[in-house]
Amino acid sequence: MSWWTIATIVEVVWVVLVGLGILLERRSPVATIAWVMTLATLPLFGIAVYYFFGPRRLRRRRLKRAAGAKLLAHAIESMDDESDHPESRAQLARLGVAAGEAPPLRATSVDVYVDGQSCFQAISDAIDRAKHHVHLEYYIFDADESGKRLRDQLVRRAKEGIQIRLLVDSVGSYSLSGKFLRSLTSAGVEYAEFNPVALLRVRPRRTNFRTHRKIVVVDGVVGFTGGMNIADCHTPEFSGEHAWRDTHVRFEGAAVRALQRVFLEDWYFATEQTPPQGPLYLVPLSREGEHLVQVVASGPDQDVFAIHKLYFGAITMARERVWLETPYFVPDEPLMSALVSAALRGLDVRLLVPAKGDSRLVDFASRSYFPELLRAGVKIFEYLPVILHAKTAVIDDDLAIIGTANLDNRSFRLNFEVVAAVYGPETAKTLADAFEKDLTQARPVSNRELRKEPLLRRLGESTARLLSPML
Numbered sequence: 001m002s003w004w005t006i007a008t009i010v011e012v013v014w015v016v017l018v019g020l021g022i023l024l025e026r027r028s029p030v031a032t033i034a035w036v037m038t039l040a041t042l043p044l045f046g047i048a049v050y051y052f053f054g055p056r057r058l059r060r061r062r063l064k065r066a067a068g069a070k071l072l073a074h075a076i077e078s079m080d081d082e083s084d085h086p087e088s089r090a091q092l093a094r095l096g097v098a099a100g101e102a103p104p105l106r107a108t109s110v111d112v113y114v115d116g117q118s119c120f121q122a123i124s125d126a127i128d129r130a131k132h133h134v135h136l137e138y139y140i141f142d143a144d145e146s147g148k149r150l151r152d153q154l155v156r157r158a159k160e161g162i163q164i165r166l167l168v169d170s171v172g173s174y175s176l177s178g179k180f181l182r183s184l185t186s187a188g189v190e191y192a193e194f195n196p197v198a199l200l201r202v203r204p205r206r207t208n209f210r211t212h213r214k215i216v217v218v219d220g221v222v223g224f225t226g227g228m229n230i231a232d233c234h235t236p237e238f239s240g241e242h243a244w245r246d247t248h249v250r251f252e253g254a255a256v257r258a259l260q261r262v263f264l265e266d267w268y269f270a271t272e273q274t275p276p277q278g279p280l281y282l283v284p285l286s287r288e289g290e291h292l293v294q295v296v297a298s299g300p301d302q303d304v305f306a307i308h309k310l311y312f313g314a315i316t317m318a319r320e321r322v323w324l325e326t327p328y329f330v331p332d333e334p335l336m337s338a339l340v341s342a343a344l345r346g347l348d349v350r351l352l353v354p355a356k357g358d359s360r361l362v363d364f365a366s367r368s369y370f371p372e373l374l375r376a377g378v379k380i381f382e383y384l385p386v387i388l389h390a391k392t393a394v395i396d397d398d399l400a401i402i403g404t405a406n407l408d409n410r411s412f413r414l415n416f417e418v419v420a421a422v423y424g425p426e427t428a429k430t431l432a433d434a435f436e437k438d439l440t441q442a443r444p445v446s447n448r449e450l451r452k453e454p455l456l457r458r459l460g461e462s463t464a465r466l467l468s469p470m471l
Contacts, residue, residue, distance in 0.1 A: 116235030
């Protein structure tokens, strides 16, 4: 028997075994077929890709959560007093809690930032005012001008006695050199990498699981999250007119407790050290504040996919409008059905995506979904000036969602993500105003235009769509 025959038999057996494993994972039919076809048609390549990127579960110990029925009842009572649609919003809040996340909690202030310069300044101001600790978690922390500036500030504050914990994703923040990091650790900054990838310590079947979260928590009472990483591309200070258009949110008060818990769980996973506890980190809950913020996190360590359920629930419960901004739009069948149904019900459904994103493959896959949405009445726009990186939603006049999650399979099921759902008209109006301003620099997409695309491009878009479960 030749080596070629033996190799073929081994490949066939491996593909069959992995295929059975994929079936037992009970993925969506589309994802299952996509993986099986990849393994069957490109055995060696497919096996390698699946080994590194196929698994969609990551087991890790989580901190005990104590949302509590009493706490939820108080949150719902507050919503009943303030929401224009109390019952639907209360149902959405319950959905988040049932998925294992915190209920809406009080915030004394909520501020939205739509440019990197003002956002980075707000983060810097908060760090300068820190009295006890600063916690930071980023997917991308670049060693560029923005990164060096923040590094120097963290070093200074650590030397002044402030506890600094910095957690970065080892893939997204690959540019951080040993010299860059030594200046932090030598000053007393505690540093950790999320799910590190290196030749001697790599766990290949965990390579695909990244933290895409952007979190800053100061003294347990000031929190930031949204789409902005620590990178020059986000601010005109260093990128000029080419700076990306993005959205971030700052909130203050008891609601930050939920964001702090997300960070502490990730720190626990990365360091295997018991995370800090006590009221200095998890501040006592309070009814002080006019805003209600529900922090919802999700990742491959849980089967419920809480952020996906939040978006699906918000869209299906919407009564007037659904306005979405996202750089990556590769929806699954439930999300597509929710958007189409909302448009067919007569709602004002709008989708704003970049005219040219940072991934050509994703751009192609996104456009393959446009015809069905347009036929249903969804209005689609492409943002022209620069890369649009904001991940937001405005639902009716009383719900704003700002976070790190794109509208794609990777964000919903593979990455560790976090969003802040802000209940009430004030933040929803702020986000809606930003959306309308973005539309003045966007072009509408029409089905007529899509039908005129060259055959080769349409074929490329359809082919990219086949890969959407893996994007």
